[in-house]
Amino acid sequence: MVNVIADDGGKHAPQEMEQFLPGGGMNKYKIQPRKSDAEQALANNDFDPFAMRDNEHPTTDNETLTHLLKASLGTGILGMPFAFMYSGLVMGIIATIFTAFVCTHCSYVLVKCGHKLYYKTRRTKMTFAEIAEAAFQKGPKSLRGFAPVAKFSILFGLFLTYFGTCSVYTVIVAKNFEQVLEHWFDCEIESRVIICIMLVPLILIAWVPNLKYLAPVSMVANVFMGLGLGITFYYLVQDLPPIQERALFTLSTLPAFFSITIFAMEAIGVVMPLENNMKTPKNFLGICGVLSQGMSGVTLIYMLLGFLGYMRYGNATGESITLNLPIEEWPAQAVKVLIALAVYCTFGLQFYVCLEIVWDGIKEKCTKRPTFVNYVLRTVLVTAAVVLAISVPTIAPFMGLIGAFCFSILGLIFPVIIELVVHWDSGFGAGKWILWKNIIIILCGIGALVFGSHSAIKDIMKVYSTTTEAQ
Numbered sequence: 001m002v003n004v005i006a007d008d009g010g011k012h013a014p015q016e017m018e019q020f021l022p023g024g025g026m027n028k029y030k031i032q033p034r035k036s037d038a039e040q041a042l043a044n045n046d047f048d049p050f051a052m053r054d055n056e057h058p059t060t061d062n063e064t065l066t067h068l069l070k071a072s073l074g075t076g077i078l079g080m081p082f083a084f085m086y087s088g089l090v091m092g093i094i095a096t097i098f099t100a101f102v103c104t105h106c107s108y109v110l111v112k113c114g115h116k117l118y119y120k121t122r123r124t125k126m127t128f129a130e131i132a133e134a135a136f137q138k139g140p141k142s143l144r145g146f147a148p149v150a151k152f153s154i155l156f157g158l159f160l161t162y163f164g165t166c167s168v169y170t171v172i173v174a175k176n177f178e179q180v181l182e183h184w185f186d187c188e189i190e191s192r193v194i195i196c197i198m199l200v201p202l203i204l205i206a207w208v209p210n211l212k213y214l215a216p217v218s219m220v221a222n223v224f225m226g227l228g229l230g231i232t233f234y235y236l237v238q239d240l241p242p243i244q245e246r247a248l249f250t251l252s253t254l255p256a257f258f259s260i261t262i263f264a265m266e267a268i269g270v271v272m273p274l275e276n277n278m279k280t281p282k283n284f285l286g287i288c289g290v291l292s293q294g295m296s297g298v299t300l301i302y303m304l305l306g307f308l309g310y311m312r313y314g315n316a317t318g319e320s321i322t323l324n325l326p327i328e329e330w331p332a333q334a335v336k337v338l339i340a341l342a343v344y345c346t347f348g349l350q351f352y353v354c355l356e357i358v359w360d361g362i363k364e365k366c367t368k369r370p371t372f373v374n375y376v377l378r379t380v381l382v383t384a385a386v387v388l389a390i391s392v393p394t395i396a397p398f399m400g401l402i403g404a405f406c407f408s409i410l411g412l413i414f415p416v417i418i419e420l421v422v423h424w425d426s427g428f429g430a431g432k433w434i435l436w437k438n439i440i441i442i443l444c445g446i447g448a449l450v451f452g453s454h455s456a457i458k459d460i461m462k463v464y465s466t467t468t469e470a471q
Contacts, residue, residue, distance in 0.1 A: 305321070
């Protein structure tokens, strides 16, 4: 591909088909090899955002990979056998790979666009919302007015989703401990009491100052989750029935599979915070980059658990595979405790997204005692999340609805829209393949939005109809 550059004496980014004004009845062109945004910026002013980035506590590639694994291996993985029940064994494997590819690609696109915009804006790091704002500001004139709207929409969606996720994590930890304690002490224990007791431990983990120091916590969470999944796999490989007894392809309920899997895998909110805190941010992308390594491992575990879980329990598979484990056996109890501890250790990483959004909005006004105000903010946000969990311990179905709405838009639709705006001037590639590819992803996002919201609404109706009947 070549660029045609107008010889107007000024320096500007090469355009796809830019030409001189006609002279003598002929159009004159000056052809130069295409350069990347990075090459142009370095050639013009030697600005290198990666070399100039200043992080007080940068994370290594391995620490970033640990955080990424923990963000993607959340409690959603326990619903993969239930998702495979909607797809069948063979279709489940194919659809899981496709879903992982789309989610990974959207994260890749977001970071790649961020790297291009670093050079255009002369900034060394940007959040998800700032990337969207900069993309519209540097895009076509007709779209520049949407920059503030794009930034606010992403900030609001991310905060709503991850603050709710923190409340849901609190409920999940409490429910797992509640089941084990009730079995051992043979008495009913109110989950709200356990949630209240968890306030101090949650505040302490929220006080971990940065992602550098959160890396060991994420490693511990990965160990707990790994042990819990290992014991779960032990149960799943016992007495497996013949494969002929299970559906291989199920197309009628495939949309439900995608809605479950997308929300289980999606971790778009932590992608830019992880990249922003890396010591070597260029290593985040690439075929063997941190993102590809992490999502490859996550995809393999998701497929294996989904396949074996559905193989073992068939149509009796629970919405969470732990529901199929015999609570009277100590290994099954250990699974619940380990997963509860893993979720607790993950709380800090999910909370970091909320903290970053709020702190970026107020830190310029808190110049006198910023550290003190920051820790007060952490305490207030954690307390608010716990109060919400106590007030509505059945908040999970509502968060399913918010997650269906926000993750479909934030995780799938917004990244590809940003890519379209960033590539508006430089073109969409041969045959406009970037445009057509992104249209397909947007349609997938709309499908996940519709079917995910429908499933969440059904869950809400089920919860409250059960509550009404009990009264």
